[in-house]
Amino acid sequence: MTQTMEGPQGPIETDPAKTEAILSARSLTRSFQGFKAVDDLSLDLHQGEILGLIGPNGAGKTTMFNMLAGSLLPSSGSILLDGKDISREGAEKRLRRGLGRTFQIPRPFPEMTVLENVLCGAQGQSGERAISAFFRPGKSRQDEARALEKARHLTDFLMLSHLENEKARVLSGGQRKLLELARILMADPKVILLDEPAAGVNPTLLQEIMARIVTLNEQGVSILLIEHNMDMVARLCSRVMVMALGQKLAEGAPNAVIRDPEVVRAYLGDAA
Numbered sequence: 001m002t003q004t005m006e007g008p009q010g011p012i013e014t015d016p017a018k019t020e021a022i023l024s025a026r027s028l029t030r031s032f033q034g035f036k037a038v039d040d041l042s043l044d045l046h047q048g049e050i051l052g053l054i055g056p057n058g059a060g061k062t063t064m065f066n067m068l069a070g071s072l073l074p075s076s077g078s079i080l081l082d083g084k085d086i087s088r089e090g091a092e093k094r095l096r097r098g099l100g101r102t103f104q105i106p107r108p109f110p111e112m113t114v115l116e117n118v119l120c121g122a123q124g125q126s127g128e129r130a131i132s133a134f135f136r137p138g139k140s141r142q143d144e145a146r147a148l149e150k151a152r153h154l155t156d157f158l159m160l161s162h163l164e165n166e167k168a169r170v171l172s173g174g175q176r177k178l179l180e181l182a183r184i185l186m187a188d189p190k191v192i193l194l195d196e197p198a199a200g201v202n203p204t205l206l207q208e209i210m211a212r213i214v215t216l217n218e219q220g221v222s223i224l225l226i227e228h229n230m231d232m233v234a235r236l237c238s239r240v241m242v243m244a245l246g247q248k249l250a251e252g253a254p255n256a257v258i259r260d261p262e263v264v265r266a267y268l269g270d271a272a
């Protein structure tokens, strides 16, 4: 499973003009007590693309993710998944439709094992009792066996097999990110919103995480990536959108965008 990011594997080439948008935000705005954290922002994530969403601290990236994933209602605007308006649906329903999301700081169920945490993704339940509900009488043994097999496959794919019977509380920050991704993959998402997968992760594990992201993308998963690690963004993304003060500041190929004087100014602030 191990893949290197060097050589021919580089960023996946997609031509956005040739692919349909699988996830679209139309004029999304979210205000907090009159302050617009996201201000009339539109974006299209194309089928098969890894799109980077970057910007300085406080730009509104997380607020954007929260709205796209369904944990925060927009003040105005709409969200389309595969052309269907999902703006008013909750996060669980969106996950069942194929829209998964990871968090900057993952919070697995600490007293459940790694494998049990992954299995929770099979039914999109929350709470530590989810696992007992999973093995409920109405559920066929075949379904259980299939889910277990899939959970084991994903734990293996995400390098957590040796920890599958450990409580999630013993995992490192990077391993928690992998666990969260495994849990989401149980729902077979077609779109994943990845929130800072590199933050707090050691360089070796980071290479492994990037390789897994590439593999998922090659398997057809479209990815919207929030990331401050520009090297990672440049290697994974064919296109990036830069946000500042809740609005779109720039959009284009990573290497061009990060040299854009306006983008540099937004990152450096008053020091520019």
Ligand SMILES: Nc1ncnc2c1ncn2[C@@H]1O[C@H](COP(=O)(O)OP(=O)(O)OP(=O)(O)O)[C@@H](O)[C@H]1O
Pocket: 032, 036, 037, 055, 056, 057, 058, 059, 060, 061, 062, 063, 064
């Ligand atoms: N629940 C909230 N109530 C009030 N203000 C909020 C709330 N959530 C976010 N904000 C404000 O909205 C702005 C955008 O925040 P957001 O977390 O979306 O930015 P970000 O780009 O994700 O930043 P970072 O890179 O630091 O995670 C910030 O000024 C933040 O203080």
